Amino acid sequence: MPTMIPAAGRAMAVFEVFAREKRELSNSDMARLLSLPESSTSDLLHTLHALGYLVRTTRTRRFYPTGRLAEIARQIAENDPLTTLAQEAVEQVSARTNESVFFGVLDATAVKIVAVQASRLPLRYIIEVGYRAALHASALGKGLLSLLPPDEARDTLARSKLRPVTAHTVVDIDTLMAQIDQGRKRGWYEAQEEGSEGVHGLAVAGWLGGRPAGISLAGPAERMKKNHEEYLAALVEVRDALMAEG
Structure with missing residues (x-):
């Protein structure tokens, strides 16, 4: 029987948090909102940033989603x-x-x-x-x-x-x-x-x-x-x- 992959669930939860909060978030903000350790949250946000799904501001070092997820969703919807x-x-x-x-x-x-x-x-x-x-x-x-x-x-x-x-x-x-x-x-x-x-x-x-x-x-x-x-x-x-x- 298929099993849930926690890491996949956490990645999707990141975007749900951004959709709800509608603002840039720091690593500590996200950790608190996801009820995760800051170290785990840091790895998660870094991965999404490296893959191009998040951007990080130069001054505040806060994260926010890029348009990549929306573009992928658009391509999926077209087909x-x-x-x-x-x-x-x-x-x-x-x-x-x-x-x-x-x-x-x-x-x-x-x-x-x-x-x-x-x-x-x-x-x-x-x-x-x-x-x-x-x-x-x-x-x-x-x-x-x-x-x-x-x-x-x-x-x-x-x-x-x-x-x-x-x-x-x-x-x-x-x-x-x-x-x-x-x-x-x-x-x-x-x-x-x-x-x-x-x-x-x-x-x-x-x-x-x-x-x-x-x-x-x-x-x-x-x-x-x-x-x-x-x-x-x-x-x-x-x-x-x-x-x-x-």
Whole structure:
């Protein structure tokens, strides 16, 4: 069975301390904050400094992280397999429905869109990758909230800005929780002109790599109603092939 490597844990703890303190720190500062001997902390900081992860000021001799860790994280994120899987999912659903399709993940109190495939039809709904959709006003948001324990979902809504986006937006938490529970029981979620006038959204959700994720399509209300069963079948099939059901 794999074992924890203390040195690796301490190295990561150094960056967590810097993130929390948001200031330059001396060796003694870090030793105190990590509850480690100064000699051990000195070796740890020296190693990270030598590797280019920390810089040391000339006058105060205090340490602070360089941009190297952020650059490495950026390079990792650019090749995140989630992005590839998400793009494949929206392309598959779009090929079957020719509607605009979106893949989103839970990001604090919003839905972060990580993949988009736009419809080729004249009347279509379009948002961009990186867009943050309101949890309470989107089918995706309701789907993602359904994956959380009810108390956590309610708390997340309470911390969100539940402003009315359209005349149809629901801002009452009890009503939203009832909608989420209904969607959980039937296996899909909807937003009827709640995020944009004249636009209906349909979504399914599940777990992907330990993260709440969902696939949604959206389009003009009448077209969505007419093709509801066909669109839902496409969403469910792609979701089931990609991730565990919520």
